[in-house]
Amino acid sequence: MKKFSDAITVVAFFAIIIMFAVSTLFFQGNVSFDDLAKNSITTKEACSEYVVQNFPMNSNWRSMFTNLMVFAGRKRFGDTFVTDDRLVKLSDFHGVDHTIENVAYINELAANTDSPIYMMLAPTAGGVYSADIPDLFGSGGQRERINEAYMQLDKRIISIDAFYPLYSARDEYVYYRTEDLWTSFGAYYAYTESVGQLGFSSVNLDNYDQEYADANFTGSLYNKAMVGSIEPDRIRIFRSKYQSPVTKVEMFGASDEREAESVYFRSALKSAKKTDIFLLGNKYFKTDIYTDIKDGPRLLMIKGSFANTIAPFYTAHYSKITMVDPNKLKQADMKLLDVVDPDDYDQILVIFDIDSFSRAAFFDVLT
Amino acid sequence: MSDISFLYFFLPVFTGLYLITPKVLKRSLVLLAGAGVIVWADPIGLIPMAVCILSGYLFGIFIHNFREQVLGKVFLGLEIAVNVAAFLLFHRTAFDGADFMTLLGQKSMIKSAAAVGASVMPLHSMAYCIDIYRNKYVAEHRFTTVAEYIAFFPTFGAGPILSFDKMKSQLEEPKPSFEKCAVGVRMLMVGLIMKLFISNAMDDLWHDVTDISPESLPVVTAWLGSLGFAMFFYFEVCAFSCMACGLASLMGIDLGYNLPGPLNSQSFRGLCRRANPSLYRWSRNYIYNSIMRDGNGFSEFTAIMFSVMLAGLWYGVSMRSVMFAAALIIMMSLEKIMERPLKKLPALVRYIILIFLALVIMPFMAFSVPAEALLYIAAMFGGGDNTLDTSSSYLLGNYCFPMITGLVVSLGLFGYLKRKKLFNNEYLTTIIQPVWVIALLILCTAFLVAGENCIYMF
Incomplete structure (x- = not known):
């Protein structure tokens, strides 16, 4: 039974990872690598940004993250503050x-x-x-x-x-x-x-x-x-x-x-x-x-x-x-x-x- | 080593290649992957990698051959000097961008936030040669075995720092299995969520607190900030160590790391041991024990001083590490002097004193300028204007969930559950494990796509 559970865990984990990786590389293409490379300082940055931008269901993932964090009590996301009914951009006082x-x-x-x-x-x-x-x-x-x-x-x-x-x-x-x-x-x-x-x-x-x-x-x-x-x-x-x-x-x-x-x-x-x-x-x-x-x-x-x-x-x-x-x-x-x-x-x-x-x-x- | 490209591309490709590669080539593949990880971060990191591997391998053989002679000592001295130099020149923390060169007022040699592995490889290399000198084992003649041990890339972030004798057989005969792979993905996900959910949140809390000038910092906010930084400090290392063990487990290698519960400690020594067990072991074995020979009070103080100071530098060659280590040395020395009266105190009182003092000295690790740390500590005792404290309630509301989770983990809940065999029901485990791992994968993906920072900060 333990071996079965281990096998299921490993197979499911890598199946999901490979599915999303393949989808990112071959079935998305919302943003081209060349465009990102022009605006990035290094190729590494461009690669990371390319993966994030073209990741399947990008906005859903981000929305899920924010809603979870809001549920956990978080109110600030970078320079954006969440009040009861609006989002407010915080002043960059640094x-x-x-x-x-x-x-x-x-x-x-x-x-x-x-x-x-x-x-x-x-x-x-x-x-x-x-x-x-x-x-x-x-x-x-x-x-x-x-x-x-x-x-x-x-x-x-x-x-x-x-x-x-x-x-x-x-x-x-x-x-x-x-x-x-x-x-x-x-x-x-x-x-x-x-x-x-x-x-x-x-x-x-x-x-x-x-x-x-x-x-x-x-x-x-x-x-x-x-x-x-x-x-x-x-x-x-x-x-x-x-x-x-x-x-x-x-x-x-x-x-x-x-x-x-x-x-x-x-x-x-x-x-x-x-x-x-x-x-x-x-x-x-x-x-x-x-x-x-x-x-x-x-x-x-x-x-x-x-x-x-x-x-x-x-x-x-x-x-x-x-x-x-x-x-x-x-x-x-x-x-x-x-x-x-x-x-x-x-x-x-x-x-x-x-x-x-x-x-x-x-x-x-x-x- | 934990961004989305790593999780979704490097990890499956490397694991797949590793599992299908013949045993003789596995070590070369690990070395190649390590070099790749370094080049991805900053190609200049290949210099300390080459220096540590070559010095460890060659000096290891020389020391073995001449260990009964003066030349053995000379080679050991050279090995230590070379690796200390590599550590000082190439170890740079992302937390404040500090390294030895900037400490001297010179331009840093490395461009990236942190040169990957430069804090771990020299320690591996030195440990290997010192153990050979101490006759603990003989020098290994297979280059790839020594090289893989020294530059074992899963440990590049925060360790754990390994000992060659415990690793040798596993490196030569890795035994990947579904069981180890399952442990691997579990630890990888636990480490990643600790970094993304707890460590990053505590880092944010600290930055929110330091946005307030120390002159107007309310007392409660100052203590919350110190607690937040302490948790960030612990979870940063803990998360990356956990991920390293997970990655190693996928390769069939057990690094023997358990989630320590530092809040269970009763003394500063215990706190240090649990906060970073492998670094504690390393500094005890190779610094403390080397100095502490005759066991008198002075040599013990010297041993504590050197081992704590050098271990402190592992978190960044900067003034803040020196100041924090100095504060820790004072605490540990006082603890040693007052050992008997402290033992008479009830455990809870000792515990409260320990946590109180640990939080008081924590700002030394956070501020690069000692005067700022002192101002902050003064604010913790009411030095700031605390007439109107509107920030504490915000901070508590904003960070309570990661903070409570962090405190629960720091108390050693995982170890407790394991010991109590709470999830020992076979059928329950069969269902829980895959669901738990996939749920963590989904959470981590959401964090990573949302752009959460995944760089090791020390």
């Missing part, structure tokens, strides 16, 4: 903090242009829902970090407080549950706060039709952590009840250019990153949005990923909005002055979330 350096670049930009500059540092979900996250992850200090950054700003730069409106609306759907980004609602709250300081009255929410672009969206945090208990997100877009003011959108990348008639790109809903429905995310270093508001002011936005969701709201006030992504400029080895002249604009608005802003090492392109 990394180098570039806040002061980046503020200095923005001060320098202000010194070199006559256009008034506004700056909005938005909190992330980690900051707004910091009460749900243990103190040791350092998420609680976002308000202080934002204020410290604002204190370093030149007097000519007007700071916009996005923390308070978002924190006040924290019980509403202002941040995605599975993505490190604010929702259209969250962006709207920040818009109402900022547009007043920019000199306009905000457009009332009643003037928009809400459209569910995707009701089953699982963002990058979910794809990393695979926690089954978190509800999928809904991507909502706000369309003006009247004629949309946007007439043309022009996008400029390092290798391609694109033209469209709307700020919403439904094609992105078929891609892995569905939030790219807003101006195709961060693919292009410069985006020009033209509207039918003749003689309206022109806005230059120095933007991070949070700006894509808020930009559609500003189209109601400007004749032209130019969005420049300093990260993409850096990657293309270009400077701000290579793509726009800041003096051509009536206002300049810098929009970043505080975490991205403090880790960014690309603001030198502004000077």
